[in-house]
Amino acid sequence: MRYIYIFVFSFSILSAGGGILDIDWSSVAPKSIQQKPSAPYPKVLTEGIKDVHLPVYLSRQFAYDKNMSVVADKDFYTITIDLDEAVVTFSGDRTYQESVSPKNPEFQKIAKATPPVEYNSAEGIMSAMFNRHGANYSINIECEDPKKDKRCQKIDFISSLYHSLTIVGGRP
Amino acid sequence: MRYILLVGFILFFTSCSQKRVEKLRGFSYTPAGKLVPAKSGKGRVGDTYIYAPGIRFPIEEAPAYINSQVYGIGGYLGEKGSLCDKRNYQYPWHDNYCEKRGWKMPLCSGGKGHQGDDIRTATCEKKKYHAVAVEDGRIVSIGKYTVSLRGKSGRTYRYLHLDPKTLQVRRGQKVRRGQRIGLVSNYMGKTPTSIHLHFDMKQTIKIGNKSKVMFVPPYTSLVDAYKRLLRGNP
Numbered sequence: 001m002r003y004i005y006i007f008v009f010s011f012s013i014l015s016a017g018g019g020i021l022d023i024d025w026s027s028v029a030p031k032s033i034q035q036k037p038s039a040p041y042p043k044v045l046t047e048g049i050k051d052v053h054l055p056v057y058l059s060r061q062f063a064y065d066k067n068m069s070v071v072a073d074k075d076f077y078t079i080t081i082d083l084d085e086a087v088v089t090f091s092g093d094r095t096y097q098e099s100v101s102p103k104n105p106e107f108q109k110i111a112k113a114t115p116p117v118e119y120n121s122a123e124g125i126m127s128a129m130f131n132r133h134g135a136n137y138s139i140n141i142e143c144e145d146p147k148k149d150k151r152c153q154k155i156d157f158i159s160s161l162y163h164s165l166t167i168v169g170g171r172p
Numbered sequence: 173m174r175y176i177l178l179v180g181f182i183l184f185f186t187s188c189s190q191k192r193v194e195k196l197r198g199f200s201y202t203p204a205g206k207l208v209p210a211k212s213g214k215g216r217v218g219d220t221y222i223y224a225p226g227i228r229f230p231i232e233e234a235p236a237y238i239n240s241q242v243y244g245i246g247g248y249l250g251e252k253g254s255l256c257d258k259r260n261y262q263y264p265w266h267d268n269y270c271e272k273r274g275w276k277m278p279l280c281s282g283g284k285g286h287q288g289d290d291i292r293t294a295t296c297e298k299k300k301y302h303a304v305a306v307e308d309g310r311i312v313s314i315g316k317y318t319v320s321l322r323g324k325s326g327r328t329y330r331y332l333h334l335d336p337k338t339l340q341v342r343r344g345q346k347v348r349r350g351q352r353i354g355l356v357s358n359y360m361g362k363t364p365t366s367i368h369l370h371f372d373m374k375q376t377i378k379i380g381n382k383s384k385v386m387f388v389p390p391y392t393s394l395v396d397a398y399k400r401l402l403r404g405n406p
Contacts, residue, residue, distance in 0.1 A: 014221055018326055018376075021383055071312045071344045076322070078312040080343060087315040093385070095326040095376060098223075102380025110278040110386075111379045122275035122287055123332060123370065124360065125318065129385060136376055136385045142315035145362040 288372025
């Protein structure tokens with residue numbers, strides 16, 4: 001049965017051609033975007049995300065890190081922070097590359113099984129993925145010693161980053 | 173009528189010569205999703221969709237070999253022997269997307285598996301062969317042993333295990349399709365792996381009014397790209 005699904009999926013259900021996901025700005029707590037930070041964020045951050053059209057999330061403890069690097073355009077951003085023997089990235093994206101019918105059984109199952117935040121460890125990299133306001137976000141931690149460094153072995157560290165996320169920018 | 177026949181003849185000749193080039197170089201591959209050996213897990217059999225059409229092959233020059241690192245000769249769970257055994261460096265290619273792993277992978281049988289395809293270079297030598305950009309885009313992140321390229325398509329391609337000292341790109345840099353990124357190695361921080369390029373592709377799939385980011389099968393796109401590389405038209 002699985003093969004039949006895949007066969008059908010391969011030839012007719014998946015539709016190439018992407019687009020932009022709608023952002024539900026009403027779901028963004030007004031406080032989050034109106035509240036001014038206690039101190040101005042570093043220029044590297046404010047300049048880097050000034051044209052981003054989705055809420056930009058970053059963990060509080062890194063919001064004032066002047067050594068971060070930011071790569072962004074209007075529909076996505078990636079913020080990288082170099083830690084001691086590890087690198088952490090925060091990404092947000094409101095684009096999609098393919099679409100599939102919600103009636104497709106395989107994808108229906110995948111969508112249903114997706115938790116609000118999904119932690120995963122693969123290739124020694126710890127990640128957290130979640131969807132908010134219609135956009136997709138991720139946090140990744142890559143360690144110099146992926147087999148021994150607890151930040152890449154256990155979810156505690158990434159979970160703490162996830163729970164300290166704050167909106168640092170982005171506009172409709 | 174004469175012109176139609178002429179065009180037909182040219183097309184036929186071109187197609188034959190292309191097939192000859194592939195045959196000449198001996199390239200062959202097993203179908204997408206057919207994992208070798210069988211104990212290495214269940215692949216995504218039957219999914220022949222090309223998720224990233226038109227990409228450039230991620231290693232600059234042929235030959236290159238897609239097969240399992242873990243279950244190949246000398247691999248952690250493979251036949252005893254050297255990782256450099258010549259049988260690891262020969263056709264046919266074998267898909268290893270969805271190969272057994274404990275990692276969450278919604279498109280794999282049982283929801284777990286390998287996120288991409290492992291590619292060996294022409295010979296078992298590190299820091300000799302260039303990994304290149306598969307499409308125009310920007311380098312969005314460089315981690316400890318990962319380089320991520322976001323293509324113009326919006327897809328993110330990850331290159332793992334390049335030698336960090338040989339990287340020719342920096343974070344935020346715009347790159348052109350085919351531009352050199354770094355040399356393929358066995359680098360994985362303090363725990364080296366076998367000499368190979370782990371290549372994967374992440375994209376967002378819209379499912380009705382929801383969406384999900386997934387690592388999609390790269391094998392068919394790589395086969396297509398490799399054929400073009402062999403024809404001299406990467």
